[in-house]
Amino acid sequence: MLNLSMKPTGWFQIGWSGEIPPGGVKPLKYFGHDMVAFRTDAGELSVLDAHCPHMGAHLGYGGKVKGDCIACPYHGWEWGTEGQNALIPGEERKIPKKMRKYHALERHGIIFLWHDPAGGAPREGWELPDLFANPELPAEPTGFYPCYPDNIVFKPGERIHPQLMTENAADTAHFRYTHNAPEDPVLLNFDTSTPVWKSQMGFLSKRTKEIALRLHARNAGVGLSFTIFEHGVLGRRLVLSCTPVDDDTSDLRVSYYFPRDPVSPDIMPQHLRELSAQTEELFEEDARMWRHQKFRQQPIFAKRDVVGYRALREWCAQFYEAEGYPRGPLQVMEDDM
Known part of the structure; x- marks a missing residue:
């Protein structure tokens, strides 16, 4: 547990x-x-x-x-x-x-901090994924508009535990109900062999039933998620983070990188500005769940969820080395089944 x-x-x-x-x-x-x-x-x-x-x-x-x-x-x-x-x-x-x-360290306009409750230095094998040096979908950072200051969401002092955000990596069923997706995606594969979770989700075309959009995810621990959207052309890239402030609250951030428009490489065109403006509401669709959610140590899994969820939680355990600290805002439901 x-x-x-x-x-x-x-x-x-x-x-x-x-x-x-x-x-x-x-x-x-x-x-x-x-x-x-x-x-x-x-x-x-x-x-x-x-x-x-x-x-x-x-x-x-x-x-x-x-x-x-x-x-x-x-x-x-x-x-x-x-x-x-x-x-x-x-x-x-x-x-x-x-x-x-x-x-x-700083990378692509974001500042990252290493946290070890014992005070240790960054560990070998725990390196940060690079959103643009992804071996499956490499891209030049200069081909994207910077995330800051126009394509971000900042929610300070939220009573949200980073574990809840992390569990999206294995959750295929929430997209239709939380985000109004037309079809449920499929968890195509995942790898838990390193401190970086790697996975792919596929969204099927309602018409052809073929994969029309892939999400390539890299989770560095329980508070940091990197996602690449692949849909035929150079897709946008996303960093989602949840960083504990103290034993009660976290700061949540979203950083979007949109591909530069060749017609307007220096100034984001209106259609991308409108897409960026939707970022906060997309975040809120998840955050409304997380703020009021109770954590079940032993959920009643749907059949399609059980393998990915169990693997994700087993993988997450390696990051909780500190013993005896409060669980903060997370209400853990006792197993009453």
Whole structure:
């Protein structure tokens, strides 16, 4: 049975690159930790513990970037991108005390953070999937409009557990009822042999009963999903994320990448803008379920669901290493059958 804490191991989205320009500072809170993200004048991003070791001021509220450091708004102490003390105003000395630095990386305009409840570094074999270097459907990122700021959804502070979002990877039946799809898709295949779930779903044409749309999914842990839509031409790409803020809430984000229109490669044409505007309602169709859903450890499966769902939950178990933490907003139903 899954322990379902709000402190799973893995990679999680914590924002978009465009939110923090050179010289920018942003306060963050994830997994119960106060953090500060800042970008140096040269463009390097760093994520540190938020509170200055000197007197405990929060660097995310009033802190300023000075070259390749962030300066505390309280007494001006400066800290480098590795968390090292770079300056104590009025003194020549520097203290050996370092602030904790979090492992973060940027890819295609999204900022990802590695979380290990034991404090470990990113692990070999747990690398993030690349939405554009997918071996089945590779594409050049430059062939797509950037996701930020026009093609995103941000829902902060939701009482939603990341496990609920992850279970969409094996759920074929909800598309017709939750999203009004004309036909149920088929889970064509899945692979649980690595910390990245790989699967394909196929949507059948109502007329020909042939596969008209394939969803190629890559799930990196329980809070991060990468999907490619394949339907004959270069399809859109999607990142869906659910990142725990504390033991009660998560931040949810959707990032869409639409193929550039050859007639209007720099400015999204109206039909894509209209499609992008539907993104929030598509998200809400799922979120309305997740906000009020209770989690069944032993569901009553439909026959077509049982193999994929069981495999997915067995795969998810590897990410719940932290013991003894609250399950947050997730209400787990006792087995009363």
